Amino acid sequence: MVMILLSFFSSTRGRRSMLSEDDMERELKMLNKPYVISFKDNSGVVFDCVDIYKQPAFDHPLLKDHKLQVRLAVRITSQPSSSTGLASTGGSCPNGTVPIRRTLKEDLVRESARSPVYKQTKDTSTVDGLHFARVLFNSNDGTPFQGASAVVEVYQLAFPPDAASLAQIIVVDDRPTNATAVQTGWHIDTYLEGDSQTRFMVFWTVDNYQETGCANMLCPGFVLMNQGLTPGMALPTGTTVTMDIERDESGNWLVFLNTELVGYFPGPIVNGMSSGTQVQMGGSVYSPPSLNTSPPMGSGVSPLPGPYNGAAKFTQVSCHGPKGITYRTTKDVANSTIYNAMVTSTSPDGPEGVAFQYGGPGGS
Numbered sequence: 001m002v003m004i005l006l007s008f009f010s011s012t013r014g015r016r017s018m019l020s021e022d023d024m025e026r027e028l029k030m031l032n033k034p035y036v037i038s039f040k041d042n043s044g045v046v047f048d049c050v051d052i053y054k055q056p057a058f059d060h061p062l063l064k065d066h067k068l069q070v071r072l073a074v075r076i077t078s079q080p081s082s083s084t085g086l087a088s089t090g091g092s093c094p095n096g097t098v099p100i101r102r103t104l105k106e107d108l109v110r111e112s113a114r115s116p117v118y119k120q121t122k123d124t125s126t127v128d129g130l131h132f133a134r135v136l137f138n139s140n141d142g143t144p145f146q147g148a149s150a151v152v153e154v155y156q157l158a159f160p161p162d163a164a165s166l167a168q169i170i171v172v173d174d175r176p177t178n179a180t181a182v183q184t185g186w187h188i189d190t191y192l193e194g195d196s197q198t199r200f201m202v203f204w205t206v207d208n209y210q211e212t213g214c215a216n217m218l219c220p221g222f223v224l225m226n227q228g229l230t231p232g233m234a235l236p237t238g239t240t241v242t243m244d245i246e247r248d249e250s251g252n253w254l255v256f257l258n259t260e261l262v263g264y265f266p267g268p269i270v271n272g273m274s275s276g277t278q279v280q281m282g283g284s285v286y287s288p289p290s291l292n293t294s295p296p297m298g299s300g301v302s303p304l305p306g307p308y309n310g311a312a313k314f315t316q317v318s319c320h321g322p323k324g325i326t327y328r329t330t331k332d333v334a335n336s337t338i339y340n341a342m343v344t345s346t347s348p349d350g351p352e353g354v355a356f357q358y359g360g361p362g363g364s
């Protein structure tokens with residue numbers, strides 16, 4: 001039985017186009033739990049308030065023996081500040097429940113045309129239509145990473161409906177055969193969200209983005225711990241948010257937004273990932289090659305030497321674990337007026353802490 005379940009779960013990645021109607025119904029039933037109340041956000045996306053103990057993550061066979069980390073629950077009693085949470089865009093959930101974006105059949109169909117834009121990247125993009133401009137952080141003494149955080153600016157960008165643009169923090173355990181990663185950030189991704197709002201995002205994989213993991217709540221994995229903050233909720237654009245992903249002493253990877261716990265990736269889901277070999281931060285974009293042009297990244301302005309020109313920033317960058325950290329910028333488009341990444345402060349003591357700028361208008 002366990003084998004059958006496992007193969008069902010592992011087949012829910014990357015092969016959704018092959019799912020029959022029956023499989024899809026079954027998956028929707030698994031993802032959309034009975035709810036206490038539900039509400040729509042400003043753009044009509046439905047969130048269901050689900051009993052915190054009955055989240056889809058607990059259906060995952062690897063979480064059979066996992067108990068909700070209630071010791072973290074001290075952090076869930078307060079409603080988040082209204083400026084960031086769902087409360088500012090539609091509603092929030094009653095005590096003891098968490099808001100989960102309802103998955104529609106269209107979402108599963110769309111996800112089968114999965115965009116590669118979530119992938120960790122090194123120096124070259126091997127995927128047509130995928131581009132990035134990032135800073136890569138490495139430990140200089142081999143001590144691995146236990147987490148990372150940054151203050152990230154949130155932008156709204158206009159581009160073709162098939163394109164996607166992300167700003168994210170990736171903690172990756174870059175094993176040769178099966179890179180494992182936990183990620184958080186914002187995305188504008190019409191494939192996944194069905195609209196072009198800037199939305200809060202989490203992502204995970206345990207096999208280098210092959211068959212496991214997913215964005216947000218599109219597969220069982222991420223455990224929600226907050227009544228008012230959830231993956232897929234719209235973020236207020238033109239503001240900054242603090243994004244933070246940390247391993248705790250029990251081996252869970254916790255995701256915070258503005259220092260509030262949103263939820264966590266349980267250790268068993270991420271293959272017991274005990275640390276990261278690298279932290280990556282910055283932007284990535286994807287557009288189908290047929291569009292022949294790349295969408296804007298960051299604020300749509302490319303950082304260039306000289307006076308500050310409005311390029312998007314990550315500030316107060318902090319990586320946790322190693323005593324000393326080396327970094328370098330990397331991007332796969334040589335023309336700096338299209339996309340660029342530029343470290344602007346290497347000192348935690350300055351007004352922006354360790355900081356970099358990234359992004360660009362895109363183009364062809």
Ligand SMILES: *[C@@H]1O[C@H](CO)[C@@H](O)[C@H](O)[C@H]1NC(C)=O
Pocket residue numbers: 077078095
């Ligand atoms: C929800 O929990 C908070 C914190 O424990 C409490 O202050 C509040 O009164 C509760 N609300 C309801 C409707 O029970």
Ligand SMILES: *[C@@H]1O[C@H](CO)[C@@H](O)[C@H](O)[C@H]1NC(C)=O
Pocket residue numbers: 175176177178206271
């Ligand atoms: C991933 O790779 C590591 C080391 O190479 C191995 O120990 C682990 O079993 C692998 N996990 C999976 C799910 O393949």
Ligand SMILES: *[C@@H]1O[C@H](CO)[C@@H](O)[C@H](O)[C@H]1NC(C)=O
Pocket residue numbers: 335336337338363364
């Ligand atoms: C870089 O891209 C810009 C905008 O597309 C273009 O005007 C410029 O000629 C390009 N520069 C080089 C060196 O290709």
